[in-house]
Amino acid sequence: MTGAWHMLQGTPLFWLAVTLLVFEGADRLSNRSNRHPLCHPVLLATPVLIAILLATRTPYPLYAQNTAMLGFLLGPATVGLAVPLWRNRALVRRAAGPLLLALFAGSLTAIVSVTGIVWAFGGSAQILATVAPRSVTTPVAMALAQQLGGIPALAAVVVLIAGVFGAMIATPLLNALRIRDYRVRGFAAGVAAHGFGTARAFQVDELGGTFAGIGMALNAAMTALLLTLWAVL
Amino acid sequence: MAWHPAMIAAIATLLLCQLLGEGIHLLSGLPLPGAVIGMFLLLGWLLLRPGERPTLVQVSAWLTAHLSVMFVPAAVGLIEEGPVLARNGVAIVVATLASTLLTMVVTALVFRWALTRTEPMA
Numbered sequence: 001m002t003g004a005w006h007m008l009q010g011t012p013l014f015w016l017a018v019t020l021l022v023f024e025g026a027d028r029l030s031n032r033s034n035r036h037p038l039c040h041p042v043l044l045a046t047p048v049l050i051a052i053l054l055a056t057r058t059p060y061p062l063y064a065q066n067t068a069m070l071g072f073l074l075g076p077a078t079v080g081l082a083v084p085l086w087r088n089r090a091l092v093r094r095a096a097g098p099l100l101l102a103l104f105a106g107s108l109t110a111i112v113s114v115t116g117i118v119w120a121f122g123g124s125a126q127i128l129a130t131v132a133p134r135s136v137t138t139p140v141a142m143a144l145a146q147q148l149g150g151i152p153a154l155a156a157v158v159v160l161i162a163g164v165f166g167a168m169i170a171t172p173l174l175n176a177l178r179i180r181d182y183r184v185r186g187f188a189a190g191v192a193a194h195g196f197g198t199a200r201a202f203q204v205d206e207l208g209g210t211f212a213g214i215g216m217a218l219n220a221a222m223t224a225l226l227l228t229l230w231a232v233l
Numbered sequence: 234m235a236w237h238p239a240m241i242a243a244i245a246t247l248l249l250c251q252l253l254g255e256g257i258h259l260l261s262g263l264p265l266p267g268a269v270i271g272m273f274l275l276l277g278w279l280l281l282r283p284g285e286r287p288t289l290v291q292v293s294a295w296l297t298a299h300l301s302v303m304f305v306p307a308a309v310g311l312i313e314e315g316p317v318l319a320r321n322g323v324a325i326v327v328a329t330l331a332s333t334l335l336t337m338v339v340t341a342l343v344f345r346w347a348l349t350r351t352e353p354m355a
Contacts, residue, residue, distance in 0.1 A: 188341035
């Protein structure tokens with residue numbers, strides 16, 4: 001019995017099965033909540049998996065090694081962000097000037113405000129590098145945090161918090177600002193809250209959702225460029 | 234998603250772009266991640282070679298739709314970050330919430346302002 005357990009505990013088969021089962025359960029709960037941002041499947045699945053690791057006394061590196069296949073897919077998924085940009089190139093071109101100006105302003109605000117506040121709290125260089133990419137989609141944020149000397153796991157969670165919060169405040173905040181143009185509403189949600197903002201924007205309006213997706217993809221590129229520039233200087 | 238032979242080509246395209254991106258990343262020493270360079274390469278390639286690419290659209294949409302499950306193993310890595318969280322948890326959460334709100338406000342206001350200048354009375 002213990003022999004069999006030890007054999008299975010060191011296999012991708014076991015940990016991929018556990019991870020996907022837990023995620024599927026979390027996803028069903030999220031679906032039942034009508035996709036409320038606070039019921040995001042990652043938010044529900046992560047503590048359950050941590051509890052399983054603790055209960056089975058599994059060291060994290062063993063788990064990470066056996067679930068590496070899932071993380072591998074983040075790379076091609078990042079490359080694929082170019083596709084929606086290319087498909088919507090006509091929409092992008094029509095508003096190119098204002099779009100790029102807003103992108104630059106939003107991206108810079110995100111980086112400066114999050115690092116500024118953490119710095120004011122006395123955060124170390126490692127923590128600054130972790131939070132700096134907070135407004136971009138998770139795979140890019142993790143890669144950037146890694147490159148800059150931050151903690152990728154923590155960057156993933158920071159991005160998650162930003163997404164949950166952004167999706168929750170988007171509608172009331174943009175109403176308070178009296179923004180009626182769905183291009184502007186969607187784009188702001190995508191730049192500030194990446195995939196969460198995009199999913200929320202699509203719930204409200206098709207054009208808004210498309211612009212949110214454009215904002216998410218463009219911001220991944222802009223933030224990567226700005227942070228690279230920052231690291232080089 | 235129905236299986237289609239062209240999917241291999243689409244997956245190979247994504248992997249090739251990432252591979253070239255990683256190569257450029259390693260050779261240049263730039264901190265820009267290889268996958269992000271790969272994204273620029275794919276965008277450039279798509280713009281230079283006109284044509285419809287339904288399968289590539291399908292495959293990348295499938296990947297984007299399933300991003301969440303891909304970063305679960307990384308998020309579980311928090312298990313090892315207890316001390317960092319205890320020391321910086323509050324600062325990180327406050328900064329993240331404030332920054333998200335500010336970013337949304339600035340992006341929306343700048344976009345609207347710039348649009349009214351280029352599209353008067355749109």
